[in-house]
Amino acid sequence: MTSAPAEKPPLVLPIIGVVSEARQRTIAICLALMVVTGAVYWFSGPQDTPYAHQVSQANNILHGHLDLLPQYSKNLNTLERVLYDGHGFCFAPGDPEASKVSNARISPTCKTYMQHSLGPAFIEIPGVLIWGSDLNQTAVSIVFGAMTAPVVFLISRAFTKKLLNQLLLTILMMFGTILWWVASNGGVWFFAHTTATFFLFSAIYFAINRPNPLLAGAMLGAAFMCRPTVIMDGLFFVVVFIPYWLHHPTEERPGWHISIEPLANFVAGLAPFLALEMYLNWARFDNPLETGYNYGEQVHQDYLQYIYNHGTFSLHYINRHPPVIFEQMPIFDKPGTVCSTNPPLDCAPIRPSWNGMAIWVTTPIFLTTFFTGINLKIFSRIGAALIAIACAVIFSRAFVQIWHTDWQHQHIPLGLQLWPFWLMIAAAIVFSIRNRDRMIFACWAAIIPTGLLIFLFAATGWAQFGYRYGLDFTPFLWLLVARFIGDDLKWWHIALIVAGIVVNFCGVLWIYHFDVSQTTGWAWATF
Numbered sequence: 001m002t003s004a005p006a007e008k009p010p011l012v013l014p015i016i017g018v019v020s021e022a023r024q025r026t027i028a029i030c031l032a033l034m035v036v037t038g039a040v041y042w043f044s045g046p047q048d049t050p051y052a053h054q055v056s057q058a059n060n061i062l063h064g065h066l067d068l069l070p071q072y073s074k075n076l077n078t079l080e081r082v083l084y085d086g087h088g089f090c091f092a093p094g095d096p097e098a099s100k101v102s103n104a105r106i107s108p109t110c111k112t113y114m115q116h117s118l119g120p121a122f123i124e125i126p127g128v129l130i131w132g133s134d135l136n137q138t139a140v141s142i143v144f145g146a147m148t149a150p151v152v153f154l155i156s157r158a159f160t161k162k163l164l165n166q167l168l169l170t171i172l173m174m175f176g177t178i179l180w181w182v183a184s185n186g187g188v189w190f191f192a193h194t195t196a197t198f199f200l201f202s203a204i205y206f207a208i209n210r211p212n213p214l215l216a217g218a219m220l221g222a223a224f225m226c227r228p229t230v231i232m233d234g235l236f237f238v239v240v241f242i243p244y245w246l247h248h249p250t251e252e253r254p255g256w257h258i259s260i261e262p263l264a265n266f267v268a269g270l271a272p273f274l275a276l277e278m279y280l281n282w283a284r285f286d287n288p289l290e291t292g293y294n295y296g297e298q299v300h301q302d303y304l305q306y307i308y309n310h311g312t313f314s315l316h317y318i319n320r321h322p323p324v325i326f327e328q329m330p331i332f333d334k335p336g337t338v339c340s341t342n343p344p345l346d347c348a349p350i351r352p353s354w355n356g357m358a359i360w361v362t363t364p365i366f367l368t369t370f371f372t373g374i375n376l377k378i379f380s381r382i383g384a385a386l387i388a389i390a391c392a393v394i395f396s397r398a399f400v401q402i403w404h405t406d407w408q409h410q411h412i413p414l415g416l417q418l419w420p421f422w423l424m425i426a427a428a429i430v431f432s433i434r435n436r437d438r439m440i441f442a443c444w445a446a447i448i449p450t451g452l453l454i455f456l457f458a459a460t461g462w463a464q465f466g467y468r469y470g471l472d473f474t475p476f477l478w479l480l481v482a483r484f485i486g487d488d489l490k491w492w493h494i495a496l497i498v499a500g501i502v503v504n505f506c507g508v509l510w511i512y513h514f515d516v517s518q519t520t521g522w523a524w525a526t527f
Contacts (some may be wrong), residue, residue: 041180052186054123059128059132092106096447136186141185145179145183152170160487175505180504181465196226203215203216204479221269227393239443325470326421329354465510
């Protein structure tokens with residue numbers, strides 16, 4: 001009888017040890033993922049960028065300026081300039097670029113600003129304090145890309161208990177999407193995407209793994225400071241947190257009722273970043289809602305008016321983006337066809353299009369997002385057949401360029417080749433509502449509004465591999481894939497993930513490393 005209490009400690013201690021070991025293993029995996037991702041990004045990328053404009057912006061902020069002065073900036077000649085003097089778009093006296101704008105207004109008080117949100121610049125202030133304007137922005141970008149890996153891994157644990165599946169889902173995001181190419185670059189546009197993606201995943205972590213409306217709102221706010229368009233992703237969190245703020249009727253309270261505290265916490269986390277952004281806009285452009293794009297130099301240049309023919313944002317631009325997202329293919333050419341005119345740059349049989357490439361080409365497994373949550377087999381099979389036909393038609397129109405036929409230029413009536421995509425998106429939303437699947441509905445509640453906001457912009461991403469604007473909603477596409485796979489990993493899931501890794505690996509090599517001397521006389525990338 002007296003020996004029973006003495007036996008209890010050995011029963012308790014092993015349990016504590018097991019928990020500790022599990023946590024240590026998780027920490028080790030997270031550190032390994034971060035180190036490996038950072039190493040791959042660094043050694044596969046350019047390791048520097050001439051477009052480190054956020055470093056210049058941070059240096060100017062430290063010297064008391066929100067505008068950019070030459071003495072505190074590097075490579076101003078590569079800047080997408082925002083020019084403003086308190087009255088409107090302008091040029092400083094003697095600015096040679098004024099000749100590119102009809103009836104250019106010359107102002108002695110005209111200032112130069114950066115045409116991007118200042119969040120990434122604030123991030124770099126500690127580094128600029130140490131290294132000054134010599135801070136390597138590409139290295140900072142890679143650090144944020146590497147830090148994204150463990151966050152993605154931790155989120156994957158909410159969808160599958162199998163370590164292999166968790167690792168594959170993490171590898172998919174880090175190496176099977178254009179995040180690899182973007183984070184490795186570190187240039188002004190891409191650095192903003194990288195930091196926004198990190199904060200978006202952090203916000204998702206505090207919505208799914210450790211629900212905390214305050215921290216989720218703060219992380220979304222930080223992402224907003226990097227890429228303002230991601231504010232529309234906030235609908236994901238509103239939907240995911242429904243159980244916290246919207247309550248079912250009970251015996252005590254027969255009607256539906258709302259709890260203000262979770263919503264207030266989410267707003268409290270988000271609001272400081274919104275307020276800071278509005279203050280910075282007002283301090284620079286005398287308007288809290290003016291980000292500077294309307295005073296961008298390129299918007300006013302005569303030779304670019306065909307792009308901005310309806311201003312910066314307009315409903316007229318919506319039809320420009322879907323062809324890039326769904327239809328833009330690599331460039332296929334018969335070797336030697338045009339070598340006589342431009343040897344040997346145009347001799348490659350296949351090369352990426354600098355205008356972008358379809359999301360389902362750079363990350364094929366994203367096609368499964370259309371079927372996540374659709375639990376009617378006959379509907380899934382019909383949808384898969386329609387998507388397959390659409391992809392085949394789109395691919396064939398690009399591939400037949402080898403024979404220089406007119407098929408790729410043929411107009412398909414009513415854009416029928418894209419209808420399967422629209423139909424399956426609609427079906428996915430309907431099934432999520434029908435099945436009361438809050439997670440799937442929340443993902444589409446983020447993807448669609450964010451995509452529509454991006455579609456209003458005149459440009460489609462300029463020079464890019466893949467569709468870089470898609471990174472604003474890619475975390476939610478990844479969530480749909482994680483939900484689709486779960487614990488049920490199949491061979492063709494692995495095949496699609498590997499295909500995405502290969503495509504993105506080739507994109508990184510094509511753009512950052514391959515040249516004539518390294519490819520036996522073939523130029524694999526001509527931009």
